[in-house]
Amino acid sequence: MRLLLILLLTLQLNSIKADEIFNLLKIPNLDVYKLNNSNGLKYLSAKKDFSIGYKNNIRCNKANKKNLDDKFNLIEKNLSIYEKDFLNKINLRFIVLCENLHISEINTAGIPDHKKRTLILDINFNERYFERVIHHEVFHIIHGSFEDIFDEKIWKNFNDKTFEYAECSTCSDRLGLDLYNKTNGFLTEYSKSIASEDMAEVYSFLITNKIKIKNIANKDSILFDKIEFIKNGIRKIKNIKL
Amino acid sequence: MIKKIKISFSEKILLTFIILLGIFSFSFFFIVKNKCLFVENVDPEKIKFINRQNIAIMNVECGNVIIELNPKLSPNAVKRFKYLIQNGSYNRSAFYKVIEGTLLQAGDLEFGNIENINYYKVGSGKSGLGTLKSELNEIFKFDEGSVAFARNDEFNTEDSEFFITLKKIPLYAGEYTPIGKVIYGLDALKKIKVGNKVQYVLRPDFINYFKLLE
Numbered sequence: 001m002r003l004l005l006i007l008l009l010t011l012q013l014n015s016i017k018a019d020e021i022f023n024l025l026k027i028p029n030l031d032v033y034k035l036n037n038s039n040g041l042k043y044l045s046a047k048k049d050f051s052i053g054y055k056n057n058i059r060c061n062k063a064n065k066k067n068l069d070d071k072f073n074l075i076e077k078n079l080s081i082y083e084k085d086f087l088n089k090i091n092l093r094f095i096v097l098c099e100n101l102h103i104s105e106i107n108t109a110g111i112p113d114h115k116k117r118t119l120i121l122d123i124n125f126n127e128r129y130f131e132r133v134i135h136h137e138v139f140h141i142i143h144g145s146f147e148d149i150f151d152e153k154i155w156k157n158f159n160d161k162t163f164e165y166a167e168c169s170t171c172s173d174r175l176g177l178d179l180y181n182k183t184n185g186f187l188t189e190y191s192k193s194i195a196s197e198d199m200a201e202v203y204s205f206l207i208t209n210k211i212k213i214k215n216i217a218n219k220d221s222i223l224f225d226k227i228e229f230i231k232n233g234i235r236k237i238k239n240i241k242l
Numbered sequence: 243m244i245k246k247i248k249i250s251f252s253e254k255i256l257l258t259f260i261i262l263l264g265i266f267s268f269s270f271f272f273i274v275k276n277k278c279l280f281v282e283n284v285d286p287e288k289i290k291f292i293n294r295q296n297i298a299i300m301n302v303e304c305g306n307v308i309i310e311l312n313p314k315l316s317p318n319a320v321k322r323f324k325y326l327i328q329n330g331s332y333n334r335s336a337f338y339k340v341i342e343g344t345l346l347q348a349g350d351l352e353f354g355n356i357e358n359i360n361y362y363k364v365g366s367g368k369s370g371l372g373t374l375k376s377e378l379n380e381i382f383k384f385d386e387g388s389v390a391f392a393r394n395d396e397f398n399t400e401d402s403e404f405f406i407t408l409k410k411i412p413l414y415a416g417e418y419t420p421i422g423k424v425i426y427g428l429d430a431l432k433k434i435k436v437g438n439k440v441q442y443v444l445r446p447d448f449i450n451y452f453k454l455l456e
Contacts, residue, residue: 018341018413018440018441019341019344020341020344020407020411020413021413023341023344023345023441023442024414024417025259026395032413034414034415035412040416042413115396116395130381201446
């Protein structure tokens with residue numbers, strides 16, 4: 001029995017070629033793309049397709065070199081707004097770039113993991129939303145690291161009492177990312193999925209379209225409270241001394 | 243009368259070739275078997291060290307590996323490392339994780355001793371001394387022969403396991419708590435047994451003994 005288990009373990013690990021990046025992040029088939037950035041972010045790219053997670057439910061394809069080179073400046077420009085000190089506080093250090101990212105067969109723009117200080121980004125995600133989505137995913141890292149500051153119970157109280165979020169972000173058909181004309185407390189359809197996605201949507205619009213959002217908030221008291229909540233939370237994190 | 247048959251010239255060449263091939267095969271068998279044949283064993287007594295109190299000697303199958311510890315960069319980590327060396331805790335500790343040409347890891351005191359290695363749990367063992375707070379800095383460059391404490395996915399989980407890099411790995415700067423650098427004997431480390439494509443090694447090589455110079 002013992003020998004059989006060892007054999008099985010060996011065969012299972014055989015499919016993964018261990019290297020120094022796998023040793024650190026437990027994600028196989030990655031290459032260093034760019035290391036020396038002023039804010040300390042380390043960019044890695046998929047040199048081959050990879051699968052990770054429970055039953056390999058997260059998978060992503062190799063990043064085509066030309067495609068990556070074309071999109072990297074945009075990614076770097078958006079992430080360069082974050083200072084090193086802030087990134088250290090929120091636990092973000094590694095950006096993994098790949099194509100066609102899926103979790104449980106659902107295409108997703110990014111998968112954040114604040115414990116491993118890693119954000120996996122799909123460089124092929126819809127260009128129309130891509131920049132905003134980067135900040136949306138960054139917020140999930142922030143939220144994961146500071147759940148006490150961004151308390152979902154407080155957040156839910158901002159909404160109309162009759163409103164209920166879905167049970168999870170992927171078990172809802174509220175997926176639209178376009179800004180509503182009539183907001184009624186929510187910026188997009190996806191905001192209505194779950195509280196953390198709602199927070200991430202508010203945050204991402206605040207970063208990418210601050211003026212428009214402020215104008216909307218002046219006419220929408222629920223959104224006004226939500227925006228102030230996010231802004232105060234970020235301020236608290238920035239004031240934390242490491 | 244039997245006529246004496248003379249060996250022709252071509253037969254002489256063939257015979258010489260067969261004898262030489264035999265000698266070559268015989269010696270090659272022993273050379274290949276001895277993986278340490280071309281590794282120079284360093285004698286620490288013949289070297290003059292400036293900080294003798296920060297010199298550690300790890301003896302492996304192919305000889306001595308001499309490590310200069312750096313307590314200025316990571317005082318708590320080096321203190322723990324010295325304590326474990328002085329206690330003999332690392333003696334017979336297996337290099338259970340080896341990534342060929344990249345790094346090797348040892349120091350699981352609970353499940354990684356060669357006398358009672360536990361293949362299911364190796365890498366998850368504890369020293370019983372508790373975890374250490376990570377002492378990170380970006381000044382320390384992870385190049386060939388860098389020694390650092392291993393940790394799990396999160397910081398502040400360093401305990402007794404350590405790894406030594408066999409090549410330059412800039413990605414590790416600021417990620418792991420540095421302990422020191424190998425100053426002699428890197429060739430002996432490069433002969434440590436690797437797994438077949440995998441990072442975990444069955445029947446691994448181990449540390450014969452680990453001691454401080456003073």
